[in-house]
Amino acid sequence: MQRNWDLKGIMLIWWTIATALKMVAGQIRYSIPEEMEEGSFVGNAAKDLGLDLRELSARGVRIISKGRTQYFALDLKNGYLYINEKIDREQLCGHVIPCLLNIEILADGTAKLYAVEIEIQDINDNAPSFLNKEILLKCSETTVPGTRFILPKAQDPDVGINSLQSYHLSANKHFALDVQTGKDGLKHAKLILAKSLDREEQAGHHLVLTAADGGDPVRSSTVQIRVIVLDANDNAPVFTETVYKVDVPENVAEGTIVLVISATDQDQGTYSEITYSFIEITEKASKIFQLNSKTGEISVIGNLDFEESELYEIEVQAEDGGGLTALSKLILQVINVNDNIPEISISSFVNSIKEDSPVGTLIALLKVEDRDSGEHGQVVCSIPNNLPFQFNRSFGSYYSLKTDKTLDREQVSEYNITITVTDKGTPPLSTIKNITLQISDINDNPPIFDQTSYSGYVTENIPLRTSIFSITATDSDCDQNAKVTYSLMEGRILEIPLSSYISINPETGVIYALQSFDYEQFKELQIQVKAEDGGYPPLSSNVTVTLFIVDQNDNAPQILYPSLPTDGSTGVELAPRSSEPGYLVTKVVAVDADSGQNAWLSYHLLGTKDSGLFTVGLHTGEIRTARSFLDKDIVKQNLVIVVKDNGQPSLSSTATLTVMIADTVSEMVSGLSSLSAPADTEANLTLYLVIAVAVVSCLFFVFIIVLLVLKLHKWKDSTLFESSDANFHAVPTSQFLGIDGVRAFLQSNSQEVFLTTDSGKSQYKFPSTRCSDALTNTQTSAQQDFFLLSDDSDNKDQILVQVSL
Template structure:
């Protein structure tokens, strides 16, 4: 046998083994595919046929039309072909909807000896999710020549072999099927042998050579015959092999097996070198002709690597690794041969027992991520395909996912599962999910595998900005610089990206004057409020405004918060003295105190106010400077000037008191006022005292003396006029009797009962007169500042009662409230009125 013929025989054996494996595995694949076609076929099955070996791009069928879709819908609904295998034999044109060949198909490589070669493809429509199945039948063409594994076969036949003895000839292999497969054998013409073609149980034909005429080694020792195998194609194709018959001498008994068929079962995980079966053959000859050797015949290359037979013992052992998923059973042919060349054949059928050695396989067919958080419950998130190569319980798969996830698995069609949402999704609660899908088979022990999916949720603008507080109160010190940062409001938005980008603004109320924009402004990005003017607490103490936070979503969402701005007082106002009022010409007011006043006598009261508030407006009064220290005291908080002791003869007639009024601010501010107190029982006494203190007038001061006398005279006239005027008024108020009794005691009333100097001022200022008294050695002024009111201090019989001021309004022609005045006279039991 030539090397070329041996190579062809090895190739034929290899092809035969491949076809046998494809036949066994394709049966299971086609069974699953046929079940899958029930998914969407209904009454109409999508089925095409195409010859093998077609070029890439060859037309198979109009899939869009058969699915009832327009070509434009293929891309819109994301129609595509899904396949679990690595080879993609078909492709779908999304524009025309035609199904075409994507890779040249070899039917023999794909289906082996299966008569009807069907490929099932799965068509996935993603919107909405729908699954279809289509069958494509691969038609066989006569592209293979029948071939023998060996180009030369040697048969040793004893010359005593009886006619009618049959000899097995080598089988030819033709990968084609149907009429294109092997159909007949023929033997070249000869005198001794004939050929009989038989059919095996599987429909495969084989040839047996029959000895028709006894052989005579002495006539011819070797017979060379040509065996031809022919297929049924059009045109027919054939292959040949040479049969060399070597005639042996005198061994007329062939070995005989004790069984015609040996059967056994073997686990697929059996260790190498383990025996699986032992055969036995007997030969009736004696001597060397009875010695039998065993061998495996007609093995493919793959089978020859799996099994080995001991030629002496007939024991068959495992040399490789069995795989139930690749081959479920093996049919081996064994030969027993004696030394004379006689042989006989038998068969060994080994059934491989499945072991749970394959974990389930999870294939993610489609994953719809990212997904909108507003997707309703029941939305398909992923489409999964689960497959286990094992069989029986070992191939039954259950799927599960982690607990506490808002998802569930539902079975779809065939081995397909859908992962769907079970609850409403919220990106603000959880923005992404790592979902682990676990598949476990039913074997013992069970095997499992897992597949992780990442689901990302797309944000929707479903959350408005929110402020941590319902309202804010902030404080700002008055006299702030323009542009001062007042306060920062901060809102949060649990959304993402532009949906969480917040801008701030101040809301204006319709018709608000002046507008808030003239007071404050806000940074739209940071929410910081700035003052646009300097605030004065004394004019403006509180500002109510509303800040709006708006996100960048579509449509935008917003929320409001109330902000109250309180202006904080600053000690920026000094105390203002209301009484005694400060004249504009620099003169000092005069207060009258009777010389007979005792300790604690109320001389006057300094009244001051402070425009500030709080402790900045708390005022305290102190005596800063006095003509006679220790003679007067000032109430710390009341401002009342009282005598600290009785007057002495040595005390000066004119007492000047400097009163300081100070607030409680930081730093404190103050104001001062000078109060002049004239110590005398009456105005004439004041004038007399001032005259007695004067010295002889020298020629240079004579003019001053004349002026003083003139002023005193004029003052007396005015004083008399005031007394007459008061008498007339009192008569009109029906108090004539009281006035007559009072006029009788004008000279004897005590000095403590007097009309205050303010009353004198009011009458004198009505006529706009001033009296100035001047001496040579001491100069003093008795000032009557302009005023529209007259204060009359009325005496009370109760020594502890305070003076009751009665206001006489000169602007109303000195018409007093008659009832008020009468009541005052009666309640006070007035006896005298002194000026």
């Protein structure tokens, strides 16, 4: 027991010294004995690699090791490397010396990889063992002393001094043991017949063969050797081949016969019956190959793997019925077949990057391996050419996936990257790994309206809060960056802020009217709408919305002529009794503040005492005589004109005209005296009219005499008038006449006398016998003279006489 503790202490000291060793080329190396318990200390990896303990967790430092079993673990708190699972050197490396385990320590934050090499030292934890518990030998009694019998080799998975070192045979007088060391350093034991056998004296012998290793303490195992003494057999079997060689593909199916061995014996009877058996075979080979003892067929019962073992050497024995044997050697060469598909493991991966990430941004670090050898283990990695990424070897078996172009989430928001790894074997094998990469959004796109400008129509007089228009803007970004908010930009309409007329829903873009519109005030409305996203910083765009106000028939026609009286008088138009049909008496002038068909006016004669005497132009408003006047026609004619627009429903206005039919002043005065006037002024007006008629009658004769004198004088001075630059303007075609407080526009004729009455003073108009159509006569137009007669030069009431000769 004390010896065991001393050995452990020596090994622990040796191991502690070995952990401080470091390899060059950026690697560190530790040496530990096998079979250490879980949690055992291996080394201070953080210190030896120069890593800061505070950055271990922040940088995502972790172990990447080959194989499925994770033998080591890294404590991120202290940087120590511990054993995660007990290590069996024999299972891991077999007889390979030295036994090395390579692990990589990856820092995700910096994409740095550190190599650590750990040597597993052998301890004497395995004793030599024999394949069978008993060895059966048949020896003829005629066998001469010195004959050697090959004994099965003991197997010890340990290496070095801990492996098989010696054989010992139990004491007996007939047999001895011959132990030799082969070129490979392995011990081979043979049993030597030291003394002749006598079956009659002793038919069988029992021996014990002990195999021991050189460990401390020494481990050993035994096997029973039973020797059966046979009768004489003078011919031993002979193999057809001293050495059998065969190539076996590693993917051969179980149960396949790969080789048939054969031996012959010249004896007869039972001495010629041959039995085949494995004499020297490893434990691993015994689980793969099976020998039919009768037929010599060697078949495969397990899985061959070129990567585990390329060659198997097995010794076979042929034994006849008399106990004589022959040996032969089998060399089974495993042929490499491309039977392992490439393996892809992700060491580091970022599943989402921003669309503005610079070219060359690392996305993933992958490890690609193929367990095959030679060309079968060489791989070619690729990704689709239409992706904006590059996939290249970084170092060793590691490949990096990086961005190769500028990304745009609005074009592609997610990439399904297919990584294909194909080996160079025949036929080639492939592995596919799919990686999904999300492209995160940045606010790089402003809202875009679906039209460059908008236009619409809005009816005037709409109710308040009515939806009048809607606009839409979209943002190709996502989430908050794509949330669009609408607002109105500052503006004014008729010096009033735009916000007083309309408002916009900031979320839907629907425009509402805050008050009704009046087409007569403005015909269109131009609005600047701003669409802004919710990103930071926010992006925006503007658009112009033009709303055309659609007219409604909300205005009745407005009559300009005759205008409405302001003094309570009645408008009077004079028409000569000698007027011919079609004579233009006057014209009703009206306008409509609406537009379009709402402003199309039509004129209609609503009422008159003598129907059929006058007509009105449907669209011109001209009032003309429909026939010649008769003596029976009354002097005073009251006309009611209706002016209608073309709206739906139609609106209208009316105008009342009084037309006086008279050829002489007495007829006109007689007719005027019949005009109705307000009760409070009727007596005064009658008095004024009587005085006016008397004055006019007296002045008429004076006017005729003066007119003749002036014409004679003008005829004498015609030359002077012809050369004169004087310009005599015609009196307007219509003048206003107020009688009895009624206002009227008078139609001008070729000879006109205007009469106004104000404060008891009168002005008369004498119509000529010619109709107004004769005004175009050149001679008449050129010979117009004007005279102003008044009772008092300071009096505002005047009598204007116009005579055309």
